[in-house]
Amino acid sequence: MTLNMMIAAAAALAVSASAAMAETRATYKSAKTGSSYYQMGVQIAEAMKTGTNGDISVTVEESQGSVQNVMEVRARGGDYVFTTPPALIGLAQEGKAMFEGKGDASFADIRALFPIPSLTMHFVASADSGIETFADMEGKTVLLGSGSFGATEGEKYLGLFGLEGKVTIADSELSNAVAALKNGQIDAFVTAGSYPAPNVIEAAASSEVKILSLSDEQIAMTKRTRLVIPAGTYAGQNSDIVTTSLPVAAYSTVKMDDDTAYLLTKTYWEMKEKMSGDAAWWAGVSTEMLGNITTRIHPGAIRYYQEVGVPLTDAQM
Template identity: 75%
Template sequence: MKNKTAIIALGLCAALVSSAALAETRITYKSAKSSSSYYQMGVQIAEAMKAGTNGDIIVTVEESQGSVQNVMEAKSRGGDYVFTTPPALVGLAQAGKAMFEGKGDPKFDEIRALFPIPSLTMHFVMSADSGVTDFAGMEGKTILLGKGSFGASEGEKYLKLFGLEGKVNLAEVELSNAVPALKNGQIDGFVTAGSWPAPNVIEAAASTDVVVLSLSDDQIAQSKRSKLVIPAGTYNGQDSDITTTSLPVAAFATTAMDEEAAYQLTKTFWEGKATMSQGAPWWNGVDKALMANITTKLHPGAIRYYQEAGFELTADQQ
């Protein structure tokens, strides 16, 4: 009798363990290089998911070499895969255009958005001593663009668009050295892209007087990027709003993801955003307005949350 009772007890324990294992959802979140702010965001999202679901959703952050790689891996990953990329890249992948030409795959049509994250925001940071207050004033100055990043390629594009190609001196310095180079007068300014407030811009503004340039509406239209306003007071000495451009970024999954998992991920993200903002101000830049930048279809689980929460969705998103 005792043996039979023990066997029943063991069976119940095994069932409970099995049930707990089934209740736990494991997600791989592929973000960016481990040194980037976007990787840090992934870590914050992982912590928020664990706390917000009492451990029912466990997110593992995986380093990435960039957004194109993230999209490409959607072809071979399963329902536990979440990745970040600009919505525009998803559209290019689904159309087989640009960097995805000749690399198309039916799996790309199964990509679905979950929620927006901080946009890649352009910052044109000039030392106050340079006297530069607009793009025209950059002529003859020494500017650091960096290499191989979105900010570098976008900065180069803007110099061409605004008639400054060949009229500025491009510094051969790594972007990681931008702040000391600016402080020491080796450069007059630098270009960087990332979430706002940007850590390197905060550092620059704290160590020397800087001016972050604003773009005119005409310049923004020429750039074909989204307009973004960085509120006054974001950086030390910044007395007025900064009008600049941004490239929207969002978190995506595929239709292989379970609807309930997508629902819980989306719900927990929005409900945990205020707490994340306390430790990292860049989350303050994420609000309902950023939903307009998601130009692809949302995951059915995400749609369920947005409808419950009273978000207005476009026809394309549904």
């Protein structure tokens, strides 16, 4: 090898080493494989790679749920990013509910980065059922599914709205809902997911459906966050749908350095429009949803929000 070749090879190795050192790795833990939230994680990973020209590399991990995501904070390092409803952070830090007897000092170090699409309640009825309001569900057959947030929440709402024992609950999985609705085997189904929800899109495209709105009084009874699904989100939807949601956000801890948290947050918001073009559920995310975060935000993320003039609360600082 000539001297010039040796110098060139050494320079190439130096550039390669520099690039490797510049790359920041993060692990994003969200939900089960196949779920919409796992798909969102994949989209975020791709957006981070594109938006930073490869400076950030995100590995998406499957999760069994939000509680597990929070619990893993105890053993994770500064590269850990996870999703969970904001309410769970407060419960973890106070050692309440599902975290009773499982408290840990590391929970106090959790810091928010940015909101992601909320779990949104959908009550979908066939046009032939004649269901226009919740009261009209009396005597009808409704599919809730089982073991999901939507199933639990849907059952709760039936009780709150005076329909307990007055509705026939279909013994079937939610995956069968669209076909069962179209075939007249059920009158309505309940599902929760980021809007527009794929199964609701399918139902609205294959037959005429009515997606119910909740009154302000009903929303207050549920103690959930009010959310408006804009008109035109689904086929045949000519007006806004007022419903409830469970906010969800991405978090890390103070173990993550400020520059990484800043870059993750900045890239997320700068790539959101492109992600919205690939998947419509990102279009429903706005900086106003930061208001659902009731605990502290990471200093690196705060730097970005201050740069773009997003107001934050004292509790978030």
